[in-house]
Amino acid sequence: MKSRKLVATIATAAVGVGLLAGCSSAGDSAAKDGKVHIVVAPVLPGATADALKALNDRVQEFEKANPDIDVKAIEYQWTGTTFAAELAGGTLPDVFNVPFTDSKTLANNGQLADITTDFKKTSTADKWNKNVLDVATGSNGKIYGIPWGPYAMALSYNREIFQKAGLDPDSPPKTLDEVRADAKIIAQKVPGTAGYMQMTSGNTGGWELTTLVNSLGGRMEKVGSDGKVTVTTNNDQTKQALAWLKTLRWDDDSMGNNFLFDWGGINQAFASGQVAMYMSGSDVIGSLMQANGFDPAKYGVTTFPVSDDANAGILSGGNVDVVNVKDTPEQRAAAVKWIDFYRTQPNVDKDAAVKNAQTLKAGNQAVNAPTLPVFDQATWEQNQTWIADYANIPAANLKPFTSGIFDQQIVPEPSAHTQDLYGALDSVVQAVLTKKNVDVDAQLTAVDKKIQALVDADQH
């Protein structure tokens, strides 16, 4: 009896240990095929079947050229409110992207892999504009990422809705007053559609308000000659920007009925025809096609209106592909090869550019989404001629943007506690859009005080 009990106990324990041990076996067998395995994240969640096919073709092309590397592509979207959780939880893939505002700090915190050696092996290593590469360079001078897809903020609009409202889609608004006038006409003539809307939540409300303020000549932060940052959201231009939004919302009723939009939410609303014009990154058509299946023939984009003020400019940004700090040297090397293949080469190599364009076009993905030059304007213009034959967004629809953007002054994002600043400004924008009479002055003073305290705490 006793021995039977003992056998049962040992057997149970053995099964338990076996079950626990079974969890980690998959990784071991995968590594035994002699290949370097990397997980990359180049596609947005909810991508269309076409987009996934196009990506799959690119992956196969890469694996054919690099038979010792196995690439697994997963869906990923950088969002301010989920990234820190993924970083802390260690769930990020081997290659992922972060915005220009974050890469330097993450690098200096030791949270990104140093890829200097592998980066220097790429054919374009010496071609980079130092100012662009700076966003991926740590304070120790080492390289921690590869920038891609710099964009300027722009005004995206639905050409079909413009036509329905009796407006000329080839002549989009050029000033804030014209945006207001067109938005009012659309709201009246196309019921259920917001004439103009901008993002309000998940830190994007502050991001877009900052764009509006920059376009009027204001700045949310000022850096003194001693490097000290002063938070200056309570300025004349911010009040002017909020007053403009208030007019559209409460006097004209041209902003629709939904006021809680984050990046993905407003893209969805625009793609489904609920929003006619919105403030977006100039390259957003890429996501609209990839995640929302939006027809590029309906898409129009123009430069966001910038005032006559000497300081007025357009906010720009971009992405940096970075490598997981936990990766082995072999994985880092493979990751850099992938980033170079997928992001950089199509800018500089004619064959790569053409192949990329062909695959994107076959997968119904944006070939000629308007971005800013990653190296220099001449390289960018040459690239445009290589892919012109495959362009699947009518060039005429992009012309209002591409013909005007090089005349606009580019303004980088505020540097200190950017996401905290944007998050705090979210509720100011929401207040203006959901409450008729808001004490804007008090709200902005509170934001200044809150973010300044965070900035000052860093300097102690």
Next chain:
Amino acid sequence: MLTSTELDQQAVPGGAAASRPAAARPRVRRTPLTWVRRGGLAKLVFMLPLLITFGVFSWWPIVRAVVMSFQHTNLVTAPAFVGWDNFVYVFHDPMFLTAVRNTGWFALLALVFGYPLPLVLAVIMSEVKRLKGLYTVLAYLPVVMPPVVSVLLWKFFYDARPAGVFNTILGWVGIPPQPWIQSTAAAMPSLVLQATWAAAGGTIVIYLASLTSVKPELYDAAEVDGAGLWGKVWHVTLPQLRGILFITFILQIIGTAQVFLQPYLFTSGGPVNSTTTILLLVFQYAFQNSLGGNYGAATALSLMLAAFLALLSVLYFRLTERWSD
């Protein structure tokens, strides 16, 4: 129902010994060997998966959270102990009071509208003679739906345009379109409405089960005494369900104090922080800044909430102990 003490007694090897008076038991010296002979090892082995699972995924994180609430850390460099600084920070944050107020408002609305509803529905359903199973399934269906899916569905229903699903339905009966989650005043009630819909089914099933244990003779006696429907509910049903009502009450308070899913998915705490609850604030402390958040403040606020709920529960059970007898 078996209490845990009764279960423990039955689990003693040679169960009959458990019923003997303690004084009559032969005194055996406890040694590791007797512990093994009495099946202690087997007990431990069987408990091991549970201990490991709870230890790794529940108790250890709790201990780490307590430690972290006294630290300043970015999870990369070595943490520094900062005493009560994190707690002081939370108390001085203007958002703390906002979050407490919003959570209280959510809990109150859920209590007033969400607490009695399952009971009323359960009493009605227990009286229904035909298609009882169908009604039970319909009531329980929202509980089966993945919470994220149902919130996203309701978000679609809450479209504030006149063409939105709920606004179209309201239009049929001549009610003008409502802003739902798009206004500071309507957002929280809208969240409560969905939360009540999502949770009522589970409570209804508990009440239905308890109602079957109410002796029919009590209703007969009440009827003889001249009680109508309301009299029977007030004098028989409610007193008989007293125990279970006390439990569901405190569970509801604890659940609503920890509300996160609805404000996170519906509104991200907006408009203008009108739905920022305590747990959402914890999340924002930790994760709003993509470069790494204030994990110390996040854990400090979590602990404050846990301590408050523990205290509330103890007080509640002290208070209701007398009434339950």
